[in-house]
Amino acid sequence: MPDPVAAPWEELPPEVANLLRPQLGPLADEIVDTLVRSVPAYTRPMQGDFGRGIRVGVEEALRRFEGVIGGTGGRPQEGRDVYRALGRGELRAGRSLDALQSAYRIGARVAWRRLAATGTSAGLEPATLHLLAESIFAYIDELAAESVEGYAQAQAQLAGERERRRQRLLAALTSPPLDPVAIEAAAEEAGWSLPEHAAGIAVRGWSPGRLVARLGDDVLAGTEGELTLAVWPDPGGPGRAALARRVLHSSAAIGWAAPVLAVERSLAAARACLALGEAGLLGDGPWMADDHLRALALRDEGGVIARLDARRLAPFEGLTPKSRARLEQTLLAWLRADGHRPTVATELEVHPQTVRYRVGQLRELLGDALDDPDARFELELVLRRRATLPGR
Numbered sequence: 001m002p003d004p005v006a007a008p009w010e011e012l013p014p015e016v017a018n019l020l021r022p023q024l025g026p027l028a029d030e031i032v033d034t035l036v037r038s039v040p041a042y043t044r045p046m047q048g049d050f051g052r053g054i055r056v057g058v059e060e061a062l063r064r065f066e067g068v069i070g071g072t073g074g075r076p077q078e079g080r081d082v083y084r085a086l087g088r089g090e091l092r093a094g095r096s097l098d099a100l101q102s103a104y105r106i107g108a109r110v111a112w113r114r115l116a117a118t119g120t121s122a123g124l125e126p127a128t129l130h131l132l133a134e135s136i137f138a139y140i141d142e143l144a145a146e147s148v149e150g151y152a153q154a155q156a157q158l159a160g161e162r163e164r165r166r167q168r169l170l171a172a173l174t175s176p177p178l179d180p181v182a183i184e185a186a187a188e189e190a191g192w193s194l195p196e197h198a199a200g201i202a203v204r205g206w207s208p209g210r211l212v213a214r215l216g217d218d219v220l221a222g223t224e225g226e227l228t229l230a231v232w233p234d235p236g237g238p239g240r241a242a243l244a245r246r247v248l249h250s251s252a253a254i255g256w257a258a259p260v261l262a263v264e265r266s267l268a269a270a271r272a273c274l275a276l277g278e279a280g281l282l283g284d285g286p287w288m289a290d291d292h293l294r295a296l297a298l299r300d301e302g303g304v305i306a307r308l309d310a311r312r313l314a315p316f317e318g319l320t321p322k323s324r325a326r327l328e329q330t331l332l333a334w335l336r337a338d339g340h341r342p343t344v345a346t347e348l349e350v351h352p353q354t355v356r357y358r359v360g361q362l363r364e365l366l367g368d369a370l371d372d373p374d375a376r377f378e379l380e381l382v383l384r385r386r387a388t389l390p391g392r
Helices: 016-036 048-070 076-092 097-120 126-172 180-190 208-215 240-247 260-278 290-296 302-312 321-336 341-348 352-369 372-387
Strands: 197-206 220-222 227-233 250-254
Touching: 016 048, 016 097, 048 076, 048 097, 048 126, 076 097, 076 126, 076 197, 097 126, 126 180, 126 220, 126 227, 126 260, 197 208, 197 260, 208 220, 208 227, 208 240, 227 260, 260 290, 302 372, 321 341, 321 352, 321 372, 341 352, 352 372
Parallel strands: none
Antiparallel strands: 197 227, 197 250, 220 227
């Protein structure tokens, strides 16, 4: 019995190759002519690289088939570069693999029809003819698999190059100083239409690919440490904000809409908003920077408010932590209530006399600052910032 693991052509008598060899030239012509008539994508003159590629593929396939039958050649995969190149060519031509797969099937049928007629005329046994048919179609399957591999490799290379271009564009948009000419060139190279406005997005726990899959292929996304950062075009478009709130998870923040050449500011706001949200200061996410502008302003990225803090609250340095926290809380409530003691008492849930006593302590520490509008503004500013710090 034939070995079920062996390739079917390995069971064919070697003399079959001698019988079929004279047919290979005419058979190649017949296959190419049939492909031109039968495969719509190939119904054009067989000229240039396209025609040469098809004819070389057909002739190489027949030559190797004759070789494996006669025992003078290896397995069909040894000519894999030819068939992988055909697969890559289909992708470059903007076609799916349907046309090439159809060509393989048609070529196998044409080959079987001619070779069966030749074998029958030569008196080959029916069993040998059956094995020849099985060999032809198994051989074509192996060639087709190589073309599929070539197509997949070309797709991966194309996707990789596209992603590299998009990453270069993302870096150009988010790495000051910005060069508008370079950004326009990078956008054209990446096939990305520069929008008028865009928003920055910062997400923890998602890959760039997942973010793009959720928000759309027009998103530029990359990583920065443990975060995924993205530029999201046209955030003010119909339904865009609702989409973001719906699909993004709790550890995500979106900056405001900004001119695309100033999107780094929006991205910085998204980063800051994410940090505040993850510190438990903004409620449940995802967080929209436009909803938390006051908290973002009090984040004090430049350290200006911290310097005011050190100056205005210097008189509190000698207090115990407990006393200082109590007086800071009372002072902020008193400033917000414009000095109205009953309101302060209600907010702090203490007796009005307690408020009177604490305000007396504050006047001893701060003196005339409590009556100076500018000083009162600065005190409220630094105290509000302190209330947004983690652990406060």
